[in-house]
Amino acid sequence: MKIQSTKLVYFSPTGTTKAVVEGISRGIDAIELERIDLTKPAARLKPLQTGENDLLVVGVPVYMGRVPEVIQEWLQSIKAQNTPSVCIVVYGNRVYDDALLELKDILAADGCIPMAAGAFIGEHSFSSDETPIAADRPDLRDISQAEAFGRKIKEKLDAILSAEEIGDLNVPGEFPYRGETKLWDVDFIAVSSDCNQCQLCAEVCPVGAIHTENSRLIDPEKCITCCACIKNCPQHARAIKNGPVNDASVRLNTLFKEPKQPELFY
Structure with missing residues (x-):
C-alpha cells in the first residue's frame, strides 16, 4: 500500500x-x-x-x-x-x-x-x-x-x-x-525563592494554568497535574508539596518498582 x-x-x-x-x-x-x-x-x-x-x-x-x-x-x-x-x-x-x-x-x-x-x-x-x-x-x-x-x-x-x-x-x-477523566483539583506545586519569573513554566503549561505575569499563581481547576512546569524549570524552583500528589508519588514508587x-x- x-x-x-x-x-x-x-x-x-x-x-x-x-x-x-x-x-x-x-x-x-x-x-x-x-x-x-x-x-x-x-x-x-x-x-x-x-x-x-x-x-x-x-x-x-x-x-x-x-x-x-x-x-x-x-x-x-x-x-x-x-x-x-x-x-x-x-x-x-x-x-x-x-x-x-x-x-x-x-x-x-x-x-x-x-x-x-x-x-x-x-x-x-x-x-x-x-x-x-x-x-x-x-x-x-x-x-x-x-x-x-x-x-x-x-x-x-x-x-x-x-x-x-x-x-x-x-x-x-x-x-x-474504567477510571475517571476528571483529574484532581488540587493545589500541589510549591514555588521556592529561586524562582526568577522567567515564565518558562507558563510557556510549557499545556492548559494555560499558570499566570503569564506571576508564575507563582496557578489555577488548580485548569491544572492537569502533568508536572511539565516542575520538570522544565531551569532554576529547579518548583516541586510537589506535601499532600495527595506527593502521597501518590510515594505509593507509586513503592508499589511499581519492577520495570x-x-x-x-x-
Whole structure:
C-alpha cells in the first residue's frame, strides 16, 4: 500500500510520548512527514482531515487509566477516510487500564482503520529524585523497540494493496471504560525563592494554568497535574508539596518498582 503522507499526532507535556512516537516514525521511515503537537492549546484549535493514502500515528499519555480529557474533543473531531492508524499510549509503569482501547475506539469512530497499537512506558509525571517512578523512561531499549515497531508497521503496509485488507485489531481493555477523566483539583506545586519569573513554566503549561505575569499563581481547576512546569524549570524552583500528589508519588514508587516493558499489538 502506498502511503503518501505520515501524520504524527501527540500530546506530550513532559516529552515522553513525543519521544516514543518519534522513534516509531524513524522505523516507518516516511517520505513525507507531518507533526501535529497537541501539547500547546493553539494546536488543538485546528481540525485534522486524513485520507486513505495517509498513515496516522497518534500518541497520548495515560491519565487515570484513560485518554486525557483535555484532548478528547480534538481527537473525536478528526475526519478520516479509511485512514490506516497506529494507536500509542504511554504510561508511568503503573497500568494503562482502558486507555489503549479508548484511543482505538475514538479513531475508529473518526473513520480510521486501526492497524497496530502499543503501550509504552514513560517516566511518571509525579516522579522525582526522592521518589523515582520509571525514571528516564523511555530509555534506549524502549526507543529501539519503538523503531522496530515502526519497521514492522511499514512491512505490513507494504504487504497490502489497500486499507480494506487490514484485519480487526484487538487490544486489552473494557467497555464501559474504567477510571475517571476528571483529574484532581488540587493545589500541589510549591514555588521556592529561586524562582526568577522567567515564565518558562507558563510557556510549557499545556492548559494555560499558570499566570503569564506571576508564575507563582496557578489555577488548580485548569491544572492537569502533568508536572511539565516542575520538570522544565531551569532554576529547579518548583516541586510537589506535601499532600495527595506527593502521597501518590510515594505509593507509586513503592508499589511499581519492577520495570514494565512495551506491549505491542497488530
